[in-house]
Amino acid sequence: MTQTHDDALTDYEADFASPLALDPQAQDLLFREARTANTFSDEPVSDEQVQAIYDLVKWAPTSMNNQPLRIVLVRSPQARARLVESMADGNKPKTEAAPLVAILAADIDFHDELPQQFPHFPGARDLFAGSEEARESAAKLNAALQIAYFTLGVRAAGLAAGPMTGLDTASVDREIFPAGRHRTMVVMNIGKPGDDPWFDRLPRLDYDEVVTSV
Amino acid sequence: MTQTHDDALTDYEADFASPLALDPQAQDLLFREARTANTFSDEPVSDEQVQAIYDLVKWAPTSMNNQPLRIVLVRSPQARARLVESMADGNKPKTEAAPLVAILAADIDFHDELPQQFPHFPGARDLFAGSEEARESAAKLNAALQIAYFTLGVRAAGLAAGPMTGLDTASVDREIFPAGRHRTMVVMNIGKPGDDPWFDRLPRLDYDEVVTSV
Numbered sequence: 001m002t003q004t005h006d007d008a009l010t011d012y013e014a015d016f017a018s019p020l021a022l023d024p025q026a027q028d029l030l031f032r033e034a035r036t037a038n039t040f041s042d043e044p045v046s047d048e049q050v051q052a053i054y055d056l057v058k059w060a061p062t063s064m065n066n067q068p069l070r071i072v073l074v075r076s077p078q079a080r081a082r083l084v085e086s087m088a089d090g091n092k093p094k095t096e097a098a099p100l101v102a103i104l105a106a107d108i109d110f111h112d113e114l115p116q117q118f119p120h121f122p123g124a125r126d127l128f129a130g131s132e133e134a135r136e137s138a139a140k141l142n143a144a145l146q147i148a149y150f151t152l153g154v155r156a157a158g159l160a161a162g163p164m165t166g167l168d169t170a171s172v173d174r175e176i177f178p179a180g181r182h183r184t185m186v187v188m189n190i191g192k193p194g195d196d197p198w199f200d201r202l203p204r205l206d207y208d209e210v211v212t213s214v
Numbered sequence: 215m216t217q218t219h220d221d222a223l224t225d226y227e228a229d230f231a232s233p234l235a236l237d238p239q240a241q242d243l244l245f246r247e248a249r250t251a252n253t254f255s256d257e258p259v260s261d262e263q264v265q266a267i268y269d270l271v272k273w274a275p276t277s278m279n280n281q282p283l284r285i286v287l288v289r290s291p292q293a294r295a296r297l298v299e300s301m302a303d304g305n306k307p308k309t310e311a312a313p314l315v316a317i318l319a320a321d322i323d324f325h326d327e328l329p330q331q332f333p334h335f336p337g338a339r340d341l342f343a344g345s346e347e348a349r350e351s352a353a354k355l356n357a358a359l360q361i362a363y364f365t366l367g368v369r370a371a372g373l374a375a376g377p378m379t380g381l382d383t384a385s386v387d388r389e390i391f392p393a394g395r396h397r398t399m400v401v402m403n404i405g406k407p408g409d410d411p412w413f414d415r416l417p418r419l420d421y422d423e424v425v426t427s428v
Contacts (some may be wrong), residue, residue: 016282018266019262019267020372021372022240022370023240025237026240027370029406030366031270036275042421050425052232052233052427054425056234056241056245058243059248060244060365061365064379065416069417070424072425072428073425073426073428075427095383113419141354141358141379145359145365147362148274148358151274151359152274157233161275163275166277193385202279203330203331204273204331205272205282205331206223206326207265210283210285211284211286211287212287213288214288
């Protein structure tokens with residue numbers, strides 16, 4: 001009985017001492033056990049799954065509530081074959097085989113939505129209207145934040161995400177966004193992991209290499 | 215009894231039908247109930263909390279395991295005062311008052327770490343060594359992904375994050391990174407929310423406005 005009591009105390013103290021409020025199972029699902037998959041099972045990924053992911057991650061923050069991210073689900077075999085042509089050679093086989101492939105791009109005309117999305121600051125749209133260069137920079141920063149949120153959302157759905165930047169983005173832009181108002185940033189394979197899906201875990205920088213104080 | 219049985223079945227069916235594996239409490243903590251705080255309590259944020267956040271989010275993916283993110287915790291009153299001078303007027307009061315302020319920047323010489331961080335591809339460093347422009351672009355993309363992961367990590371620690379891009383980043387670069395090898399991207403206030411911390415929730419684009427198929 002004393003042993004049991006001590007164990008319970010120890011568990012309680014461990015929980016109390018953890019600086020994280022997120023439960024360990026969720027930590028594993030999103031960060032520690034989740035991995036970038038290189039092979040996938042055949043199980044399809046439905047539009048309902050993608051909508052549940054989007055409807056969760058859309059709440060995460062961006063600058064001035066800018067929402068430049070656009071997602072194109074590559075559903076037809078013809079569009080998939082054309083996309084594979086634009087991928088770097090090392091990314092072609094998994095992009096051919098993944099249950100779902102998505103193109104994640106930044107809409108550089110996101111400012112047109114700010115009167116609805118950031119209504120308490122009526123000058124928001126005009127702030128970006130003057131310089132397409134500044135707008136493209138803001139679009140890419142905020143779309144990158146949204147891509148990271150979406151990646152964790154895919155994991156929140158119990159799926160593996162395989163985001164890739166090894167591709168000819170200009171070629172995808174011409175094919176998928178002929179009006180020239182979007183910048184392709186990442187192509188992402190999505191699905192349940194298949195056989196032998198992981199490479200070895202790569203090292204990460206230590207806390208002391210990344211975080212300093214002034 | 216029939217009523218109880220029906221309720222249980224309904225709950226079970228609802229769980230079974232949800233496309234998300236992440237438990238609803240964690241969904242709320244990270245996405246739905248978390249908000250960008252504009253006021254904070256006095257409770258300090260310790261280095262141990264920041265380390266727990268970093269040691270969780272460091273596992274999230276970037277391109278080729280690039281890790282350009284650098285985090286500077288602004289701990290001294292003198293450094294805080296100088297940083298506040300670089301903030302846009304609307305961001306000054308909360309940056310003065312937050313329990314912890316962090317500068318999140320991209321190290322454009324991240325490629326020097328690739329021999330350790332991406333060891334199976336010995337040419338990785340040289341791929342980036344030739345063009346500082348391409349490297350800065352890769353540094354900013356991957357640092358933005360890491361900033362988004364860190365933002366969710368702050369929330370995973372039960373804290374509110376207030377990321378801000380309204381500041382004179384060139385002035386912060388000169389002050390904090392005099393060697394000229396970093397690009398300040400975001401300043402983030404971190405702490406427990408204070409009195410009346412939230413603005414009204416701003417609208418998000420609908421699924422159909424963001425996601426299309428080809």
